[in-house]
Amino acid sequence: MERIDEKIEKTSELEMTSEKQTEENIEQEPATEVVLEQPETEPKIEEKLSEEVSESMEIETENEEETIEVVMETKAEEIEAAPEAEVSAETVEDPTFEHMLEESLANIKKLEVGDKVKGEILNITDSYIFVSLGGKRDAYAEKADYLDKKGNLKYQVGDQLSGYVVKYSETETLIARSLMTVNINVLHGAFDEKIPIKGKVTSLTKGGYNIDVSGIRVFCPLSHIDAKLVVDPKKYIGQFFDFRIIDFKDNGRNIVVSRRAILDEERNKIKKETLAKLNVGDVIQGVVTRLTSFGAFVELGGIEGLMHISQFSWTRIESPSDVLNIGDKVEVKIIKLQGEKISLSMKALQENPLDKAFDELKEGEIVKCRVLRNLPFGSFVEIRSGVEGLIPISELSRGRRIASPSEVVTEGEFVEAQILRVDPEKRKISLSLKALQPDPWDDIDQVLNENDVVSGIIENVVSFGAFIKIKDGVTGLLPGAKLKIAGIKMDKANVGEEFKVRVVKIDKIEKRISLEPTNMPESVSEDKDDWNKYKKQKQKKQDIDEDNPFANL
Template sequence: MTEERMNMSAPEDGSEDFAALLAEHDAVADRVHPGQKVTGTIIEISGDSVFVNIGIKIDGVMDRKDILDADGKETLAVGDTIELYVTGVSSQEIRLSRSMGGSGMAALEEARDAAVPVDGRVVATCKGGYTVEVLGKTAFCPGSQMDAVSVADAESMVGRTLQFLVLRVENRGRNIVVSRRALLDRERQENLEKVLAELNVGDTVEGRITRTAPFGAFMELAPGVEGMIHLSELSWSRVGAADEAVSVGDSVRAKLLSVSKDDKGRVRISLSRKQAEGDPWADVADKVVAGSVMEGKVVRTAPFGAFVELAPGIEGLVHISELSWTKRVHKAEDVVNVGDVVNVKVKEVNADARRISLSLRDAEGDPWQDAATRFAAGTVVTGTVESRAQFGLFVNLAPGITGLLPAGVIKGCKNAAELNKLDKGDSVTLTVQNLDTAARRISLAPEGYKGAPAREDHSWKQHASTNTSSSAGGLNIMAQALQKAMQNKR
């Protein structure tokens, strides 16, 4: 030990100030105790000793052999940080070690009394637990004391060298009981106290996902210290299971929501991954722009339409009237299913109300956009009978475009008998008699028909109402109310 490190203050008359020494010893004893795990920095390597600064007035000392590898080479150097256990405390030094060394009864009893870990090799399984070699003796580790959680495959532990606490030494060493779980629990408690001392509610922490459960995922904040991220706090997107948002081993950031104790006194740490990421609606205006076409995923359906997720936590509603140009939609599932990836056009964004109106059919394009060119008066067209009514035949000419062959026209033409035999699905060739793109109406007649154009039939209004009900304006009042209620429920 260096002269500076050995120099203890003493009175000028040469008598030892025992009161000062006692006070100094008591102060050190309040800071560290045998069995405690400490972190320090190597400040000197001299002879067979390594001196370590552990943050108090007196330096710690460990044997140099603790930092040598199998070839006798030093594995650490001055300035390196190391974790050690306190094996002894006095007013002059603090003895440190990576684990209790030596052999025989004296070493076992010292390890037990000081609560310092010992290295042990699991040599076999036995009834109720494991046989472990520690400090030259054979010890028993109960199965429940091998780990903090139940070991699924006991044989997988055989051959491993681990650290244990000596719980019991009886009958001159014939009954030695060790526990690894007690050591893990002690280290967990120390780490927990450190975590709780450093963190406050609202802080953002980083950690690793260690396991998942039906109700969420567990994140390791420090060795043995876990916090729980509830399913509802894993993502701004809707998730049905934790593995939809995270996987074991993932490094994630989370916000500390609360620290509490359950009925058994166990500390529970609640975390939120989504809150650490920030509210996705805060900059929705930059992400979702009215008039743009975006790709999204159908996350759920309702009687009035389908909800599409455009980005994590940002959903919009495709009203049932905005699902298709090409067919009558009675329910959203007629067109889309949950999980479908679709293109939608953004019709309206209301960031304050957190509501976005979308259109699936507009993203696909309006089939009537070029109808004036494709179906000009006099054009011969071939279509498929869509339905028959008392006022005539509705004929589908193209996806989303239906024309009417009025009953009065059928009655006045030469091949009325043939036309009256047509049924749903039959093909028929006709001539466009009239086109009204604003009203989305096409009147048809048989080829060569010379009669006057049919008078406007109010049945067109009925057909158009059934086919494109509530197409204008996106969300109707009822849809808005229902959507708002569902958002409030979330």
């Protein structure tokens, strides 16, 4: 298919002939002559026949039969390519001549859009001018196209009318006064057929650009000059691009074009070709095109893939811009393909540091680590690059009730912790801060003895008694039975209050302390079954801290 811009260039070359020259040529030529400004072809037999008849009628009007014979003799001479030879009437009537005449008429060159023509006006209506182009070919023009500035038509029936072919088919030939009309119609055809046109970006205007398409000014919105975000609008001025006409209104006075439409089509074509070649597990080269808070988009040759921030490295990344920049070339692995969605990873191409860590780290080892994030159940820490572990909330502090890990550690803080467990199968590492803190039971004999009366804080109240914290890491049990004997009522509302108790028994091995109210009757001795009752009752759902010394009874 011939490109629209080539067709417009062809018509633009014809515009070199001015209107004035056209009119002068018309006056010099015979009234009935029809001239097609195309490469010279074999003279039209029917037109020359008409010319010869006119000549013969002027010279020999007395004998009509003789005139016809002269005309036919002249035509026969042209066909036989012997202008000077004498041809008899018998030759004209020969069937061979009739066959050649019909063949000559059939071989008349077809017109093309943009060709310049002229012919005699046959009829003029309110809207159209009908013109004979010779032979069986007639054309028409829109009357409004030939009106002068005052709205008058200077042509009459019988006058010669020249113009350019705007539309040509077997059933219709439309001509127009100027090539501008031809170009407008060519652009309309390009709009209908979705054919690209070539244009030059001439200047910026409100909301976009002025584009010149062979002398016709059209508009391109700023968002349609490129497939990517326009950062410097001026850089496009003066450049030639292919455009697609996306809107054609008001008979060509309002034409909107788009370069992005063509770029998108090309991109979609390349995208399909690229997708057909990609497979999960492929390692390919790409270019970083965009960075977001959650990852990076990588161009893979007509299609983009997403690399989530978690797939950058085994090391925790705070921001994609800490690792990559727009325009960076990267090697990535395809880890997932779902339609046109492609998931990429650089981490998959790196050695997993956990594999080495499980071989090197030992339980009981003390390591320095950085607190990454605090969660309700504990704190995640980075032991080494790409190796994380968990400090459970119960292992953050000894003998202290903690509601949130942030009460003990801060994100970003470096702490020393002891490795409690290394589990290669579950790929988990557990650590403890509490294991490195002093154990208050080591010197319990120096601070507390049986029968001592001390003040403690009510830490928790359950159905079988209350837990009293005597000091950090040292908690005693005040049985509910003794509270009842002493006539003391205690519930959850009392948690946090200070309360005086007497130390009844200290079990250093099991790290347990039995308590009683200070106002207990002297006759009441310690019930040896208190611990057994506790063991039975604690099996019921109770709010007991994991680090409570009585939790393992």
